[in-house]
Amino acid sequence: MKSYAIGMDIGGTNSVFGIVDREGQVVCCDSIKTQEYTLIDDYIEAVSTRVEALIEKVGGKKNIEGFGIGAPNGNYYKGTIELAPNLPWKGVVIPLCDMFEKRLGIRTRLTNDANAAALGEMTYGVAKGVKNFIMITLGTGVGSGIVVDGKMLYGSTGFAGELGHVTVNRTPQARLCGCGRRGCLETYCSATGIARTARERVIAMAEPSLLRELDVMKITSKDIYDAAVKGDAMAISIFRETGTILGRALADMVVFSSPEMIVLFGGLAKAGDYILKYAEEAMDENLLPIFKGTVKLVLSGLKDADAAVLGASALGWKE
Amino acid sequence: MKSYAIGMDIGGTNSVFGIVDREGQVVCCDSIKTQEYTLIDDYIEAVSTRVEALIEKVGGKKNIEGFGIGAPNGNYYKGTIELAPNLPWKGVVIPLCDMFEKRLGIRTRLTNDANAAALGEMTYGVAKGVKNFIMITLGTGVGSGIVVDGKMLYGSTGFAGELGHVTVNRTPQARLCGCGRRGCLETYCSATGIARTARERVIAMAEPSLLRELDVMKITSKDIYDAAVKGDAMAISIFRETGTILGRALADMVVFSSPEMIVLFGGLAKAGDYILKYAEEAMDENLLPIFKGTVKLVLSGLKDADAAVLGASALGWKE
Numbered sequence: 001m002k003s004y005a006i007g008m009d010i011g012g013t014n015s016v017f018g019i020v021d022r023e024g025q026v027v028c029c030d031s032i033k034t035q036e037y038t039l040i041d042d043y044i045e046a047v048s049t050r051v052e053a054l055i056e057k058v059g060g061k062k063n064i065e066g067f068g069i070g071a072p073n074g075n076y077y078k079g080t081i082e083l084a085p086n087l088p089w090k091g092v093v094i095p096l097c098d099m100f101e102k103r104l105g106i107r108t109r110l111t112n113d114a115n116a117a118a119l120g121e122m123t124y125g126v127a128k129g130v131k132n133f134i135m136i137t138l139g140t141g142v143g144s145g146i147v148v149d150g151k152m153l154y155g156s157t158g159f160a161g162e163l164g165h166v167t168v169n170r171t172p173q174a175r176l177c178g179c180g181r182r183g184c185l186e187t188y189c190s191a192t193g194i195a196r197t198a199r200e201r202v203i204a205m206a207e208p209s210l211l212r213e214l215d216v217m218k219i220t221s222k223d224i225y226d227a228a229v230k231g232d233a234m235a236i237s238i239f240r241e242t243g244t245i246l247g248r249a250l251a252d253m254v255v256f257s258s259p260e261m262i263v264l265f266g267g268l269a270k271a272g273d274y275i276l277k278y279a280e281e282a283m284d285e286n287l288l289p290i291f292k293g294t295v296k297l298v299l300s301g302l303k304d305a306d307a308a309v310l311g312a313s314a315l316g317w318k319e
Numbered sequence: 320m321k322s323y324a325i326g327m328d329i330g331g332t333n334s335v336f337g338i339v340d341r342e343g344q345v346v347c348c349d350s351i352k353t354q355e356y357t358l359i360d361d362y363i364e365a366v367s368t369r370v371e372a373l374i375e376k377v378g379g380k381k382n383i384e385g386f387g388i389g390a391p392n393g394n395y396y397k398g399t400i401e402l403a404p405n406l407p408w409k410g411v412v413i414p415l416c417d418m419f420e421k422r423l424g425i426r427t428r429l430t431n432d433a434n435a436a437a438l439g440e441m442t443y444g445v446a447k448g449v450k451n452f453i454m455i456t457l458g459t460g461v462g463s464g465i466v467v468d469g470k471m472l473y474g475s476t477g478f479a480g481e482l483g484h485v486t487v488n489r490t491p492q493a494r495l496c497g498c499g500r501r502g503c504l505e506t507y508c509s510a511t512g513i514a515r516t517a518r519e520r521v522i523a524m525a526e527p528s529l530l531r532e533l534d535v536m537k538i539t540s541k542d543i544y545d546a547a548v549k550g551d552a553m554a555i556s557i558f559r560e561t562g563t564i565l566g567r568a569l570a571d572m573v574v575f576s577s578p579e580m581i582v583l584f585g586g587l588a589k590a591g592d593y594i595l596k597y598a599e600e601a602m603d604e605n606l607l608p609i610f611k612g613t614v615k616l617v618l619s620g621l622k623d624a625d626a627a628v629l630g631a632s633a634l635g636w637k638e
Contacts, residue, residue: 081607132475146575148467148474155467155577156451157613162574165607167567170488179607213529248486255481256465256575258474287497288484290392290402294476 003065004058006106007049007313009113010034010071012086012140015047016308019054019064020313024124026306028054038088040099048103066107067100068315070116070308077158079110085178099109108316113137113308115152115161117147117300120311121263126301133261134253135300136163138246138268138275141178142186144191148257164190168249189246191221191267198224198238209234225271239274246275247282254283265300265307272299322384323377325370325421325425325633328351328432329390330372331405331459334366337625338373338383339632343443345625347373357407359418367422383405385426386419387634389435389627396477398429404497428634432627434471434480436619439630440582445620452580453572454619455482455592457587458567460497461505461512467576483509487568503578508565510540517557544590557591561633565594566601573602573610584619584626591618 004027008017011034011180018029030050055061073084079097081087097108112121118135120133127135131150131235137143142164146153153160156313165179174183175196187193200221202211210227211219211234227235262283268275280297287295302310323346327336330353349369374380390404398416400406416427417468422539430438438455440446446454450469456462461483465472472479483505484498493502494515506512517538521530529546530538530553546554569581581602587594599616606614621629 148472149470151468153467153576156579157577157610159609160575160577162607162609165574166571167605168489170567181605181607233401248489253575254483255484256474256479256572257472257478260475286486286500288481288500290478290481291476 002021002058002063004063005065005313005316006054006067007309007311007316008047008051008067008069009116009308009312010069010081010087011113011308012072015043016309017047017051017054018309018313019058020310020316024310026309028057029309030054035088040089040094043089044099044103048100051104061106064106065318066109066117066316067104068312069096069100069108069110070113070312070315071096071110072113073159074110074112074115075158076109076111076115076152076154079108081110107318111152111154111315112143112145113311114143115145116311116315117143117265117307118263118311119314120302120307121265121300123314123317124142124148124302124310125263126298127261127263130261132259133259133263134163134257134259135263135265136250137266138190138264139266140190140192142190146257146259153257163249163253166249166252168245185246185249189242189249189268194221194224194238194242194268195219197242198235201234201238205234205235207234211235221268223272225274228271228274236274239271240278242268243275243278244282247279247284248286250279250283250297251286251288254295255288258291259295259297261298263298263300265302269299321382323376323382324384324632325373325386326628326630327366327370327386327388327626328435328631329388329400329406329513330432330484330627331391334362335628336366336370336373337628338377339629339635342396343629345628347376348628349373359408359413362408363418363422367419370423377416380425384637385428385635387435387631387636388415388419388427388428388429389432389631389634391432392413392478393429393431393434394477395428395430395434395471395473398427398523400429403526405478408470426637429469430465430473431462431632432630433462434464435630435634436462436584436626437466437582437630438471438633439621439626440584440619441466442633443629444582445617446580446582448454449580450584451576451578453482453576453578454582454584455569456585457583458585459511461509464575472576478598479609482568482572485568485571487564504565504568508561508568508587513540513543513557513561513587516561517554520553520557524553526553530554531588533603540587540590544593547590547593555593558590559597561587562597563596563601566603567605568600569598569602569616570605570607573614574607577610578614580615580617582617582619584621588618
């Protein structure tokens with residue numbers, strides 16, 4: 001009898017769920033549009049119906065060890081989602097684990113999406129066997145999962161590891177963050193942050209660039225990457241600026257937990273060397289002497305389409 | 320039969336050691352001048368001779384569970400001191416635990432001084448029973464010890480928790496730190512950092528202050544405290560500035576490990592409310608919404624003279 005775990009990633013746009021085997025293969029998956037379900041009960045029902053269909057494909061519930069969920073502001077201790085700004089069930093504490101356990105009769109665990117990504121990396125990816133590492137997800141926002149001594153760091157609240165909100169600019173001109181504070185890492189080093197940098201550069205500077213040919217308000221991180229690949233000097237310099245901010249912030253994170261590895265993941269990490277090289281240079285240059293040469297910066301090896309589901313499914317396995 | 324642990328704090332000036340009972344009483348202690356022993360063998364011998372005299376007072380070696388040492392750049396995993404800038408045995412990796420175990424025949428453990436302070440706080444102080452907290456030592460430098468899930472965070476190298484070196488100022492004007500980098504927390508919020516702030520203010524500004532009556536190059540954190548107690552506006556404003564920088568940095572630390580408590584300790588912490596109040600205000604104001612109301616900022620309750628020895632002794636007990 002084979003055993004499987006279910007993984008689900010709840011995003012602001014899509015909720016993707018799949019069935020994963022012990023080797024980290026997503027054997028089948030499905031998704032629904034998160035925003036279409038403004039009532040949480042409808043959402044639970046819609047997901048559960050489709051998950052049950054997947055479960056049938058692998059021989060029924062007896063083969064399922066558990067259900068793991070990654071969600072913005074997911075609280076591992078309580079199994080709840082709290083104050084998640086991009087989800088339709090705003091402003092409430094939602095007991096998601098309890099609701100799914102009751103509906104599906106399957107042991108359910110939940111954590112935030114970046115923690116889920118870190119668990120996935122530890123269970124199936126480049127961080128397999130690595131006891132101390134930090135996962136940084138560079139997507140629409142910047143998230144993180146911190147692993148200490150082989151265990152996820154949850155802290156006293158269950159919300160530890162919100163490294164997208166370390167302050168990288170304390171000047172009054174620092175960018176305003178969605179969290180209400182200023183100068184957070186994610187205002188500069190997320191996919192949205194780098195796009196904003198590009199827009200500001202196009203508007204403020206006269207330098208020639210392929211980016212000028214685009215609708216300035218619609219420039220994306222992908223556009224900057226495409227321009228950089230073509231050798232566009234401004235695009236490359238935007239990656240240098242962004243990578244440098246990221247690398248300096250990473251150097252500061254190292255003084256906290258002294259990881260042996262930092263894994264970059266998500267939309268912006270797909271720019272590969274364009275972000276990695278500059279981040280690595282800035283990190284190495286800014287490391288406290290005692291940590292020089294002790295930290296590797298690497299890109300996630302997980303297939304992008306599967307990573308979120310894989311990560312969440314890692315929570316589904318019994319320990 | 321009573322059992323005891325030996326604790327030693329190795330400072331740049333003094334090495335203080337004492338015998339501690341299970342209740343956290345320092346039953347006897349002694350010290351030597353660290354700088355008088357430029358050869359490590361002479362240092363080990365001098366400490367050991369005096370420690371043996373203390374051991375006799377409590378009934379001999381059979382009553383001793385172990386020897387715990389707190390030292391700058393002490394490495395818990397290896398039992399070594401590495402690259403410690405203020406110790407006379409510079410530039411070498413010193414296998415201190417092995418040397419003491421060989422000489423004294425007593426199980427010896429070592430960690431850095433701030434970690435030792437955190438262990439002391441957890442074993443005998445305000446953090447007794449607290450599973451997730453951060454200890455910040457505000458002395459000549461700024462050190463830290465991070466406790467996660469009831470365990471000291473050592474990280475992959477054994478050097479985790481160097482929070483005195485998080486960057487709080489990334490402008491080109493940021494203060495140069497002893498570590499070679501710029502803008503580290505300890506350049507602003509240590510006893511030396513606040514004294515520097517006072518000197519800069521006295522020189523640059525015309526405002527009246529009791530601090531002007533002192534030799535400007537010799538102003539200490541104690542002088543600033545004394546002036547503040549007398550209602551000196553400049554001194555109070557220097558505490559506000561320093562406390563605000565500290566509080567903002569603390570808010571950023573919270574996103575990492577989500578502690579339920581942050582404990583301040585050391586010379587500058589003795590300024591009590593003058594530093595605590597402003598640090599607390601700035602921390603609370605700058606906390607990510609999800610962490611609001613989840614962290615207490617408190618002053619260490621350990622007696623200053625005993626704290627370093629107590630902290631180190633906590634490593635002496637068998638687990």
